[in-house]
Amino acid sequence: MLVDDSAVVRQVLSALLGKDNDIEVIASASDPIFAMDKMNSNWPDVIVLDVEMPRMDGITFLKQIMAIRPTPVIICSTLTEKGAATSMQALASGAVAIVTKPKAGLKNFLEADAGDIVQAVKMAATANLRPIRNMGVAPLVPTAKLKIDEVMPALDASLTSAMAVTTDKLVAIGTSTGGTQxxxxxxxxxxxxxxxxxxxxxxxxxFTEAFADRLNRICALEVLEAKNGDRVIPGRALVAPGGRHMQVKRSGAQYHVEILDAPPVNRHRPSVDVLFRSVAKCAGRNSLGIIMTGMGDDGALGMRDMHDAGAETIAQDERTCVVYGMPKEAVKLGAVDKIVPLEAIPGLIESYGKK
Incomplete structure (x- = not known):
């Protein structure tokens, strides 16, 4: 079901999704009140939901859905600072993904991104809703299909194997769908x-700045959207900025991040593979790699690089993942030392820091 006060959005999305044989658009509505009337007689498998609408906003409607009958919801949001902050509320309330839309050129934008929108709906239909109620989920931002080897050179094992163990350790985390909560x-x-x-x-x-700000308000450690040159220090977490890659560099015994404009890797920018490969190169056995809930395989090759460089590696287990895609691919490559539930990860990070 499509719920959006824009007739253009409803018309274009309905036509695009209707072209896929696996998807049926059963109804559309201009606001949540009309939508609920229709849903009472024919409940959808997936809802594509706008945020700012008359009579009832999308966040309130989303919370009602999650309380009455948890259903995968994709937020259709404008790419603005205000939209980002609102979308963070939606993700915290249980939305499965975000499809961004511009204020102008909407029809052409939606048609150009038709494949990504179809993919988002299909992913939502398979989401594990049990952890959604407790963990929330992340936006889906698929783009190009380059692999990590086409963007960054392969790992030189001779460099990382000789790297001395130091007291300066870092933790690298990669996640996607289901990752915000x-x-x-x-x-x-x-x-x-x-x-x-x-x-x-x-x-x-x-979106990443709003996400980091929200985490910073509720966490004991400092959480920042990363800027070029920021140091990686105890008590600080740096989140890669949306639309750009992040890699780690080493200067003596200190680590800092470098923010890069480079092509998307594994359809993503930022890419987990880019981060993990850089950590394998500059930190090696002085690092802990964690791959968590997410669709696709981004991060699997980078985690194998970290594992081969002597890093400790952890994957979130299937039970607590919203989408057991990225961790599964890393496990298949033999890149993971431990498979653990979400609730075990904080303790493992703390204990790693004390080794």
Missing amino acids: ALEAVLSRLSKTAPGIVIVQHMPEK
Whole structure:
């Protein structure tokens, strides 16, 4: 079901989704009140929901849906600072993904991104709703299909194998669908003395700053949207900015991040593979890699690089993932030392920092 006060959005999305043989658009509505009337007689498998609408806003409607009958919801939001902050509320309330839309050129934009929108709806239909109620989920930002080897050179094992163990350790986390609240569940349970953390969460431009600000308000450690040159230090977590890659560099015994404009990797920018490969190169056995809930395989090759470089590696288990895609692919590559539930990850990070 499509719920959006824009007749253009409803018309274009209905036509685009209707072209796929696996998707049936059963109804559309201009606001949540009309939508609920229709849903009472024919409940959808997936809802595509606008945020700002007459009579009832999308966030209130989303909360009602999750309380009455939890259903995968994709938020259709404008790519603005205001829209980003509102979308963070939606993700915290249980939305499965965000499809961004511009204020102008909407029809052409939606048609150009038709494949991504169809993919988002199909992913939502398979989401594990049990953890959604506790963890929330992340936006889906698929783009190009380059692999990590086409953007960054392969790992030189001779460099990382000789790297000495130091007291300066870092934790690298990669996640996507389901990741916003999964990260909240992890970071909010860490102390100010936790090791420095670098994070890639698949998220559009403008959204990562709002996401980091929200985490910073509720966590003991400092959470920032990363800027070029920021140091990775204990008690700080750096979130890669949407629309740009982040990699870690080493200067002596200190680590800092570099923010890059480069092509998308595995359909994403930022990419987990880009972060993990850089950590494998510059930190090696002085790092802990964690791959969490998310669709696709971004991060699997990078985690294998970290594992081969001597890093400790962890994957979130299937039971607590909204989408068991990225962790599953890393496990298949033999890149994972431990498979653990979400609730075990904060303790493992704290204990790693004390080794």
